[in-house]
Amino acid sequence: MNAAARLKTYLDLVKFEHTVFALPFAYAGMLLASMQEQGTGWPGWDVLLWVTVAMAAARTAAMAANRVIDRFIDARNPRTAGREIPSGKVSPAQAWGLVVISLAVLAFAAAQLNPLCLALMPLAVLFLIGYPYTKRYTWLCHVWLGVTDGAAAAGGWIAVTGEFAPGAWLLWAVVLFWMVGLDVLYATLDERFDRAHGIQSIPARFGIPRALRIAALSHALTFALLLAVGVATGASFWYFLAALVMGGILLYEHRIVDPQDLSRVNVAFFDANMWLALTMLAGVILDVTWRTLT
Numbered sequence: 001m002n003a004a005a006r007l008k009t010y011l012d013l014v015k016f017e018h019t020v021f022a023l024p025f026a027y028a029g030m031l032l033a034s035m036q037e038q039g040t041g042w043p044g045w046d047v048l049l050w051v052t053v054a055m056a057a058a059r060t061a062a063m064a065a066n067r068v069i070d071r072f073i074d075a076r077n078p079r080t081a082g083r084e085i086p087s088g089k090v091s092p093a094q095a096w097g098l099v100v101i102s103l104a105v106l107a108f109a110a111a112q113l114n115p116l117c118l119a120l121m122p123l124a125v126l127f128l129i130g131y132p133y134t135k136r137y138t139w140l141c142h143v144w145l146g147v148t149d150g151a152a153a154a155g156g157w158i159a160v161t162g163e164f165a166p167g168a169w170l171l172w173a174v175v176l177f178w179m180v181g182l183d184v185l186y187a188t189l190d191e192r193f194d195r196a197h198g199i200q201s202i203p204a205r206f207g208i209p210r211a212l213r214i215a216a217l218s219h220a221l222t223f224a225l226l227l228a229v230g231v232a233t234g235a236s237f238w239y240f241l242a243a244l245v246m247g248g249i250l251l252y253e254h255r256i257v258d259p260q261d262l263s264r265v266n267v268a269f270f271d272a273n274m275w276l277a278l279t280m281l282a283g284v285i286l287d288v289t290w291r292t293l294t
Contacts (some may be wrong), residue, residue, distance in 0.1 A: 006074055010098065013084040014063035017057060020274050021182075022152040023174070024281035026055050027157030029171050031288050032233050034074075036167060041288025047113065051159050054109035054117075055152055062128040062148070068095035069132035071081040077193050099129075108122045114162040117155065124151060136198075139205040142183040143176070150175035150200035167233050174225045181218035183252070184211050186269045209259040226280075236290045242283020249276045 011017075030051055034043040067074070067085055075086035084090040103125060110117040127148040134141035150172040157168035187194070188211060189202040194204035203211040226243040229235070253268040 008086055009089050012168055013067055013090050013095065014060045014098075015277055016060070017062075018270070019059050020150050021277050022059065023052070023055050024277040025153040025171065025175050026051055026156035027169065028280055028284040029153040030160055030237075031156075031284050032167055032171070032229075033157040034234060035288045035291060036165070038159050040292050041285070042292075047159055050109045050112040050222040054113070054155070055107055056158075057102045057106040058111060058124065058128060058152070061099050061106065061125075062093045063130065064098040065129045066104065066187055068092050068099070073197070073199065076197065077190065079189065079193070085111070085161045091268045113159045116162050120155075120158075127151065135200050136201060139200045139202050140186070141200055145183050146176035146179040147172075156247045167229060170225060170232055171230045174222055177218045177225065178222040178273075179249075181222065182213040182269060182273055184215040185216070185253060185257060185265055187263055188212070188257075200274060202269035208262075212254070212257060212259060217256050219254065223250060234291075236287045238286035239283050242279050242286070245279050245283075246276050249273075249279065 027048075028045060029232075030043055031041045034047075035041045067083065067090075068155050071085040071092060073084050074080040080086070085092060085095060106124075107118070107121055110121050127144065131141065131148060152176045153171035154164070154168040157162045157165065157171060184202045186287075188203045188208050190201070191203040191208055191211075192200070193199070194201050202214055206214070223243070223246070226246060227240070230239045230243060233239075249272050253272045256264045257268050
């Protein structure tokens with residue numbers, strides 16, 4: 001396998017394109033914190049660079065660990081048996097090597113930002129690596145994932161200020177409940193397999209109809225928290241307009257998924273949420289630009 005093909009295999013292993021989910025929220029936290037701290041929405045190129053590196057490294061470590069830890073489960077599931085490790089394209093040792101390299105890059109990036117970012121890294125590693133194990137013990141595994149991904153938004157804020165603030169906590173909560181709803185939607189695809197093999201999830205525990213209601217409630221909380229972020233940060237009309245669009249996207253997700261027809265779960269999971277994350281970032285960019293210029 002040549003270098004380009006090998007790189008593509010590793011990118012497929014960690015679903016690198018899914019970085020678009022959390023990275024815009026990290027950028028949003030960074031921009032809003034800069035607006036609060038400095039009166040301008042621009043934190044500087046160095047902060048932007050190291051936030052980007054830290055986010056990409058953290059997500060790569062988490063996904064590679066998830067794939068290697070879950071390799072035996074994936075091999076038994078027809079939907080996931082073709083993934084890179086069960087199919088033999090990537091060995092477990094290679095995946096663990098990617099985890100170690102990614103965590104080293106994350107530590108270096110955190111050290112370039114501020115002492116709090118570096119001090120929080122051990123806790124971040126616990127959550128990044130721990131998620132695959134939670135589904136073996138509790139249907140609250142979705143919450144663990146939400147807390148882990150929510151740290152990206154708070155991390156963007158902390159990268160600028162070096163401390164927590166109400167805006168950081170609210171952004172964390174936004175992503176937490178967004179990801180809970182998103183992960184529950186995705187888990188409906190494996191409800192039968194999870195029940196048969198003792199894998200814990202909300203769909204496996206409560207059934208698909210109730211799981212979809214739980215996901216909808218989680219996304220309703222997401223929308224409410226989005227509005228709370230705007231109030232807490234003194235956001236302009238542009239932010240709230242973006243929040244309304246995001247609310248519409250969340251509503252669309254739940255309109256296209258039915259307990260009797262899960263054929264559009266992937267559309268709800270990837271396409272709709274990609275646009276939601278990008279809408280968040282666009283709204284924050286417009287917001288901080290407007291407030292900076294006025």
